[in-house]
Amino acid sequence: MHLAHPQTPRFLRPVMTGWVICVLLVGWTESIKAQGPLTRSAIALAEAGQLEDAEYKLAAAMAGPEAQDAMTWYVHAFVLKERYIAEGRRPESNLRQQSLASAKACIQRDSNGELSRWTTPLLEFLAESHLDDVKAAISASSPDSPPSALNQFAAYSDVQAVLTPNWNEDAEWVLMNQQIGEKAMREAERLEKMGAGPWFAMGVHHYSIAAQRTTDQERSLFNLAVHTYNQGVREFKAAEDDLDAVDAALRQAAEHWQKASDLLDATIEKEPENPKAYEALAIVSTALLNQDRINWCKDHIRELRGGE
Amino acid sequence: MNRTGHSPTFHGLAMVLVLGVMLSSKALSHCPAKPSPTGSHVAEMAEPEIDKSPVWAMIYGRYLYLLGREMFWPDIDRLDRFRIAVVNWPDLAKDLGDRLDGRAIAGLPVEITPFDAQGFGSEKSDFTIVFVGGSLEAEEERALSDGLGRWLKKANRTALVITDGAALNGHDLAFKRMKDGTGLSLCLQTHEASLSAKTLELPLHFLQKLCP
16 A cells, blocks of 8 residues: 555554555545545445456546546546556556556646645655665666666656656766666676676766766766776786787776776866865876876865865 | 765665665665755765776786796796896885786796885895886986996896886886877887897897887
8 A cells, every 4th residue: 555654664564554544445435425426436346456347447437527536537546556566566567657647637637736635645655666666676787687777767757756846856867877887887896807898888878877967977977987997907907918918908998097087077177176086087197197187186186185 | 966075985886785675765865865955865975996006017017027928038047036126116016026926937936026226226136137117207317326336336237127218327128108199008128238248138029019
């Protein structure tokens, strides 16, 4: 049941759920007087756990005059949400999207917001369930898997857009991509020679798309720079003991280091007071033999630390 | 998003895994959560740590090891150890020590000895290779030249003397850092007369890396 508050400890949820069902039933009973016959019948079927039968009744209700009643659409949204739970909360189920569409239709018809005490918890449930799927998808993400976290996040954001006035997804969208990027980079670091490439590419992709948004942009740029530099160092360390292999690894590493240098320049442009960015750029510039840049970084670090 | 600065260590993967089981949280968040302007709970995310390995010491270390391995050493039969002196570059001495731990060059166990310029000038023994670092730095050059000169004055020096770029008196070979556009490499500059006097010849592979 959706009405248990998201922060409620799990062991209390059954108790809370029972209480909420009582409240809901009382509310429904009060409202039944105002309902059309098809909607009343659907409510009775839903109470009896006959969700598909309730849906048929609601389809008939929505095809007639009862379609003008906000409660009819809420009951439809509720029944779809209950089906999603009954069917095992499958991440790929589209019942939540259908439930959201009905909740929106309810809100459109509920001009003075009388049903918001029911639609709001329903929407919160939908948002929380998508968020759970986002987190699971982040944990399961790999170079071979489809980008399910992004899809789940899009669904989560659709719900939040209804639930939250002036909803702006950027902070959480960027954070999600940073988290996927970080996970991928950690895997690349762990695997080194044994297949680090696809993980590194995945990390670059997610940090890069995060860096395209202005929210927390300097972090996305900085983290990507550090991982890109580190990848160059790791690839050089992993080179075979052969002069041609060492030279090739150095050339490849230099490409990574140059990209890292460009990313750190962009970080400093966004955040000129961050000494860590200058410190990192000094290290990268040492690898790239850019003595002027090293001196420039040292001057800035000294200045930012009050001329120590 | 709140950001209070870059923290020195990062536990991103652990955080992601923790996030994966924080099923009761209301928004994507790190712990501890701080309210963001959007009302969601998004808090600071620590940065990864940059690899501070001394990359040029690693690059020179690779070259030195490969040169030692591929070169023909005329008097190697008389030696019981392959001795490398590393002057004025502790990071290189450490990298070589780590790289060559338990390994042999020319069939001999390797011994790496780090020196500063003054200490090297006082050293009495000979080596198979002497590598001098920091030779291009103006403030180091005099001390290095003095140290190398004092060491060479002692009798019968046979070591291959390599610098990291400068043509110090008494050197046989320099490994010079090269930057060509975004490409990085090392090239070799030889002192032919000195190498010939020691009957040392560079391996073919290395002769292809001579500086332009």
